[in-house]
Amino acid sequence: MTKPQASAFIHITPKHYGLLSIREIWSFRELFYYFAWRDIKIRYKQTFLGVAWALLQPLIQMFLFAFVVAAIRGGNSSEVNGMPYEIFLLCGLLLWNAFSAGLSNAAGSLNQNAAMLKKIYFPKLILPFSAVIVSFFDLLMSLLVFAGALIYFQVVPSWIILAMLPLSILITFLATTGLGMLLGALSVKYRDVRYIIPFGIQMLFWISPVVYSAEWLNHHWLGTVLLANPMTGAIQLLRDSIASSAVNWQLLGITLGICLGWFILGIVYFKRTEYYFADIA
Amino acid sequence: MAGKDPIIQVRQIGKRFHLGAQSGGYLSLRDQLQNLFSSQKTRKQAFWALKDINFDVYENDRVAIMGRNGAGKSTLLKIISRITPPTKGEIRIHGRIASLLEVGTGFHGELSGRENVYLNGSILGLRKEEIKRRFDEIVAFADVADFIDTPLRHYSSGMQLRLAFAVAAHLEPEILIIDEVLAVGDASFQQKCIGKMKDISDSGRTLLFVSHNMAAIRSLCNRAILLKDGLVELDTDVETVINSYLESNKFSGKEISLQDIPRNISILEKELVFDRIRFEDSPIPQGKDIEGAIWLKNIAGRETYPYLTLAMNIDTPEGICVYHASTEFTGREFSHSADDTVYRFRIANNLRPGNYHMTLFLKSSAKYQDWLRKEILLEIADGNPYGYADSGAIQGLTLPGFDIWTETAEAS
Numbered sequence: 004m005t006k007p008q009a010s011a012f013i014h015i016t017p018k019h020y021g022l023l024s025i026r027e028i029w030s031f032r033e034l035f036y037y038f039a040w041r042d043i044k045i046r047y048k049q050t051f052l053g054v055a056w057a058l059l060q061p062l063i064q065m066f067l068f069a070f071v072v073a074a075i076r077g078g079n080s081s082e083v084n085g086m087p088y089e090i091f092l093l094c095g096l097l098l099w100n101a102f103s104a105g106l107s108n109a110a111g112s113l114n115q116n117a118a119m120l121k122k123i124y125f126p127k128l129i130l131p132f133s134a135v136i137v138s139f140f141d142l143l144m145s146l147l148v149f150a151g152a153l154i155y156f157q158v159v160p161s162w163i164i165l166a167m168l169p170l171s172i173l174i175t176f177l178a179t180t181g182l183g184m185l186l187g188a189l190s191v192k193y194r195d196v197r198y199i200i201p202f203g204i205q206m207l208f209w210i211s212p213v214v215y216s217a218e219w220l221n222h223h224w225l226g227t228v229l230l231a232n233p234m235t236g237a238i239q240l241l242r243d244s245i246a247s248s249a250v251n252w253q254l255l256g257i258t259l260g261i262c263l264g265w266f267i268l269g270i271v272y273f274k275r276t277e278y279y280f281a282d283i284a
Numbered sequence: 285m286a287g288k289d290p291i292i293q294v295r296q297i298g299k300r301f302h303l304g305a306q307s308g309g310y311l312s313l314r315d316q317l318q319n320l321f322s323s324q325k326t327r328k329q330a331f332w333a334l335k336d337i338n339f340d341v342y343e344n345d346r347v348a349i350m351g352r353n354g355a356g357k358s359t360l361l362k363i364i365s366r367i368t369p370p371t372k373g374e375i376r377i378h379g380r381i382a383s384l385l386e387v388g389t390g391f392h393g394e395l396s397g398r399e400n401v402y403l404n405g406s407i408l409g410l411r412k413e414e415i416k417r418r419f420d421e422i423v424a425f426a427d428v429a430d431f432i433d434t435p436l437r438h439y440s441s442g443m444q445l446r447l448a449f450a451v452a453a454h455l456e457p458e459i460l461i462i463d464e465v466l467a468v469g470d471a472s473f474q475q476k477c478i479g480k481m482k483d484i485s486d487s488g489r490t491l492l493f494v495s496h497n498m499a500a501i502r503s504l505c506n507r508a509i510l511l512k513d514g515l516v517e518l519d520t521d522v523e524t525v526i527n528s529y530l531e532s533n534k535f536s537g538k539e540i541s542l543q544d545i546p547r548n549i550s551i552l553e554k555e556l557v558f559d560r561i562r563f564e565d566s567p568i569p570q571g572k573d574i575e576g577a578i579w580l581k582n583i584a585g586r587e588t589y590p591y592l593t594l595a596m597n598i599d600t601p602e603g604i605c606v607y608h609a610s611t612e613f614t615g616r617e618f619s620h621s622a623d624d625t626v627y628r629f630r631i632a633n634n635l636r637p638g639n640y641h642m643t644l645f646l647k648s649s650a651k652y653q654d655w656l657r658k659e660i661l662l663e664i665a666d667g668n669p670y671g672y673a674d675s676g677a678i679q680g681l682t683l684p685g686f687d688i689w690t691e692t693a694e695a696s
């Protein structure tokens with residue numbers, strides 16, 4: 004009846020941080036699923052339209068931004084980067100929405116589950132991770148909108164989108180969880196971070212090429228700064244794969260490097276501080 | 285596992301908390317920035333909740349951990365459960381451990397009972413398969429079969445508690461750690477829980493149990509550890525520890541300052557409070573009236589407090605009230621205006637020798653002013669009114685005066 008790991012040995016000492024126990028996280032793997040499932044279920048249970056929201060949100064955003072940008076630039080929404088502006092916009096919105104929702108969910112996940120942190124032992128990394136998974140569930144739903152728009156505008160993407168779509172989603176996921184772990188851990192320790200996050204996400208939106216193309220900026224160092232934001236690369240890689248089958252290896256390499264950097268920074272800081280969460284949450 | 289090796293070894297465990305300016309103990313960025321730029325660091329006062337805790341637990345030990353509030357019981361359980369790290373020392377644990385520090389953590393009102401069982405089970409470390417296998421048993425134990433697909437927010441608090449305990453009780457770990465979770469729930473369910481825990485411990489598992497429920501401790505545990513001021517004060521059999529705990533928990537002596545005793549009762553106004561009490565004797569000789577005086581203190585500064593009710597209860601350590609004296613019964617009317625007023629009292633006494641717990645209660649008009657619930661220890665010295673050599677052999681709570689004599693029947 005009891006699990007066969009009867010010889011489980013636990014050694015408790017004052018300093019315990021630093022080690023990432025993959026084995027332990029694996030033994031709690033179902034919890035990722037349960038937390039994500041709980042949040043998805045609760046979110047859509049209380050709404051009238053339910054899961055339809057995940058489809059409506061990018062659709063409404065697309066129409067609104069396309070309308071505004073067309074008004075600013077004059078004339079009808081024209082082609083950008085060799086595709087209708089709506090498609091161009093959706094590429095950005097898909098990834099950005101997953102990033103921004105995932106980041107704010109993950110950053111708040113520890114404070115939100117403070118009661119659990121103080122009463123139950125489990126690998127705390129699960130909380131920011133499954134918070135991000137919830138927003139990527141929405142991303143999967145909005146891929147339907149994306150597919151619908153491609154059909155409507157009769158855009159045939161190049162074949163490399165089959166590689167670039169999953170890759171750009173992976174980059175977004177790594178960036179979201181990395182920053183989410185970092186901000187989540189920081190906001191347990193410093194309450195100020197909670198107020199910075201919504202504001203910071205809004206700022207990030209404008210320095211990510213979601214509604215505009217990085218090429219519109221005739222500014223040589225700003226373009227470099229934009230690259231430190233992994234969302235720049237993720238969005239651009241997806242857009243490039245629609246118009247041409249050439250892979251921008253340099254951009255891919257830089258972006259992967261940067262998002263891995265954020266991810267490792269996030270996980271290291273999280274592991275260094277998680278030991279004390281229960282005392283200060 | 286080798287027969288005699290301890291399953292849990294606790295060595296020199298200490299835990300320090302910082303009593304910061306803020307309640308949570310977290311920092312604001314401003315504090316950090318201030319520390320960065322000024323040589324005068326914002327010093328936070330350190331407080332050792334646990335100082336130096338050492339003990340071993342062997343397989344199938346059922347250990348009660350006792351102590352007054354703030355003695356460090358919960359902190360110790362949290363350290364053993366790996367929720368919070370110790371500041372010093374080490375603990376070695378051989379075996380799978382499950383902790384139930386709070387019933388229903390992680391429950392969500394929007395999810396159904398069924399969904400919550402799976403969610404809570406997986407939070408506590410069960411696999412989906414294991415939960416599935418025990419699901420019917422859990423629902424039967426909690427007695428919520430009819431509502432299992434209803435959202436939890438429609439459950440009564442009793443039903444939620446039953447379901448939560450049922451999940452945790454079916455964990456079947458080698459070591460089970462339970463904090464004061466039986467304080468809630470109705471008596472019959474408490475009995476059921478104790479029964480379930482007894483089954484768990486009878487099946488050879490190890491139990492660490494924190495409770496203020498002496499009956500539960502007596503029926504479950506075979507050993508008790510008394511914590512005081514972050515140290516192990518006593519580590520021996522249950523009865524000895526319970527007695528020591530009950531006594532150490534009280535204030536005794538000839539003159540007792542009452543102002544510093546914590547009042548954990550929310551309904552009190554505390555405008556007028558008990559200041560001190562003095563007894564003529566301590567211990568009180570058996571059979572002699574309990575006599576003394578009480579002083580009150582006017583905290584709110586009101587001019588007068590009319591219609592005072594002053595009441596005293598005397599209970600046995602088991603909680604049986606033997607005396608209840610109140611000014612309400614005598615029809616005498618007091619009002620308090622000067623703190624140098626002395627309230628003298630005398631209670632006729634035929635209590636048997638031993639320790640008793642005294643309660644003081646104060647009401648003015650309809651306001652509950654102060655209430656010291658079983659905080660004072662009264663000691664009745666050895667002796668009896670009969671001159672019998674062995675007072676302990678005499679049964680009964682009180683020793684009434686009595687006489688037995690013979691008469692020769694007279695013809696009437």
